[in-house]
Amino acid sequence: MAVYLIRSCSWLLIVLTLFIHADCGDIVKTLPGFPGELPFTLETGYIGVEHSELFYLFVESTGNPKTDPLLLYLIGGPGCSALNAFFFQVGPLAFNEADYTGGLPQLILRSYPWTKSASIIFLDAPVGTGYSYSTSPESLVPSDSMSARQTYKFLRQWLMEHPQYLLNPVLIVGDSYSGMLAPIISKHILDGGSPVTSIALENNTKIIMAHRLTLISDSLYEEAKESCEGWYIDVNPSNTKCVKALQEIDELLTDINVANVLDPNCERLSPKPNDTRSRRVLKGKETNFQWQFQKQHHQKWWCKSYVYLLSYIWANDEKVQEALHVREDIYNKDISDAIDYQKNLTQTNLKVLLYNGDHDLVVSHISTETWIGTLHLTVEDPWRPWFVDGQVAGYQVQYSNIGYRLTYATVKGAGHSPTEYNNRECFEMFERWIHFYPL
Numbered sequence: 001m002a003v004y005l006i007r008s009c010s011w012l013l014i015v016l017t018l019f020i021h022a023d024c025g026d027i028v029k030t031l032p033g034f035p036g037e038l039p040f041t042l043e044t045g046y047i048g049v050e051h052s053e054l055f056y057l058f059v060e061s062t063g064n065p066k067t068d069p070l071l072l073y074l075i076g077g078p079g080c081s082a083l084n085a086f087f088f089q090v091g092p093l094a095f096n097e098a099d100y101t102g103g104l105p106q107l108i109l110r111s112y113p114w115t116k117s118a119s120i121i122f123l124d125a126p127v128g129t130g131y132s133y134s135t136s137p138e139s140l141v142p143s144d145s146m147s148a149r150q151t152y153k154f155l156r157q158w159l160m161e162h163p164q165y166l167l168n169p170v171l172i173v174g175d176s177y178s179g180m181l182a183p184i185i186s187k188h189i190l191d192g193g194s195p196v197t198s199i200a201l202e203n204n205t206k207i208i209m210a211h212r213l214t215l216i217s218d219s220l221y222e223e224a225k226e227s228c229e230g231w232y233i234d235v236n237p238s239n240t241k242c243v244k245a246l247q248e249i250d251e252l253l254t255d256i257n258v259a260n261v262l263d264p265n266c267e268r269l270s271p272k273p274n275d276t277r278s279r280r281v282l283k284g285k286e287t288n289f290q291w292q293f294q295k296q297h298h299q300k301w302w303c304k305s306y307v308y309l310l311s312y313i314w315a316n317d318e319k320v321q322e323a324l325h326v327r328e329d330i331y332n333k334d335i336s337d338a339i340d341y342q343k344n345l346t347q348t349n350l351k352v353l354l355y356n357g358d359h360d361l362v363v364s365h366i367s368t369e370t371w372i373g374t375l376h377l378t379v380e381d382p383w384r385p386w387f388v389d390g391q392v393a394g395y396q397v398q399y400s401n402i403g404y405r406l407t408y409a410t411v412k413g414a415g416h417s418p419t420e421y422n423n424r425e426c427f428e429m430f431e432r433w434i435h436f437y438p439l
């Protein structure tokens with residue numbers, strides 16, 4: 001996860017005059033599944049950029065919206081709906097999974113939403129994600145660079161339509177794969193975004209992380225390290241010792257939940273083509289979702305992925321789409337490494353927060369710590385624990401380079417997207433950081 005604080009938005013007052021005014025979004029006062037009126041301001045709408053109509057949900061801070069920061073919250077994938085962050089990570093609502101018995105899921109208020117201290121734009125990007133859609137064949141196949149560029153243009157136009165936020169601090173938040181785009185978007189802003197920063201580095205450090213988590217033996221790790229010379233991707237097929245060691249490691253990790261190694265590994269909600277392994281049902285039980293959800297939730301057989309299906313049911317309901325004012329109607333990963341963007345940002349006055357779950361095998365903390373080391377920053381506050389309610393919530397270290405400030409933190413016991421696994425701890429971390437308090 002990466003959070004980039006843009007300290008001043010005065011530059012926007014100049015560039016925004018280049019845009020033509022568009023209709024503002026719609027205020028949503030009630031939502032199917034929630035009793036009564038919403039106790040916060042929710043706006044939804046579309047903004048058109050480059051033959052794409054990008055859908056967003058905006059929640060105004062319930063604290064002090066005139067001074068609280070404005071977050072542009074980007075989810076990973078690429079192609080994961082903004083509703084993931086809205087319902088499962090930092091938004092004000094959550095599904096009442098405990099009492100679910102079928103039909104449209106009921107909604108409840110989240111205990112520690114980030115909207116207590118920030119206004120948040122939840123964006124369906126790239127085009128084709130969630131409720132966003134293309135208006136031309138030119139944007140049917142989005143890419144990293146195209147998505148970053150469109151997201152930047154979206155933010156400029158959104159701020160023009162909401163000038164009351166022009167003087168608020170702006171934060172670019174990149175979750176999972178969107179950590180690749182967050183520094184690029186931030187660079188776009190400065191020029192006129194446990195994050196994915198280098199795909200190669202992410203993939204290569206998985207084996208190191210798996211060894212540290214005792215998922216593979218010392219002897220097998222040493223064999224792979226020696227035969228592969230410390231590089232475990234794009235291996236030469238003629239290096240039979242390396243190939244054999246990696247195959248053995250793959251077998252050992254096959255039944256591990258890489259998002260959080262402590263969670264059970266369940267069948268995927270959307271099996272990939274020809275992926276027979278992911279189509280297996282848990283312990284041979286029935287595939288009917290409603291039956292599965294009730295049985296799994298109330299008995300020892302429980303899978304976190306079942307809860308995600310509630311969002312699919314809710315988001316595809318016609319009454320929900322009507323309430324959100326949704327219109328009816330192959331992604332190209334062309335950037336493999338964003339480390340150079342990170343290095344360029346160290347010459348700015350940005351304030352950056354990076355954090356990783358320490359049980360995440362998708363984006364391991366090892367890779368994040370490795371590329372941070374390449375930035376050659378000065379350590380201002382050395383590695384130490386940070387606490388919530390007197391208990392260690394993780395570890396943190398603070399770096400600087402002239403006006404640039406970087407805080408890196410681990411979240412103890414958390415998996416991929418730590419805000420979903422350790423919601424309270426992540427809220428405390430964010431709350432302290434945006435108010436310039438030490439973690």
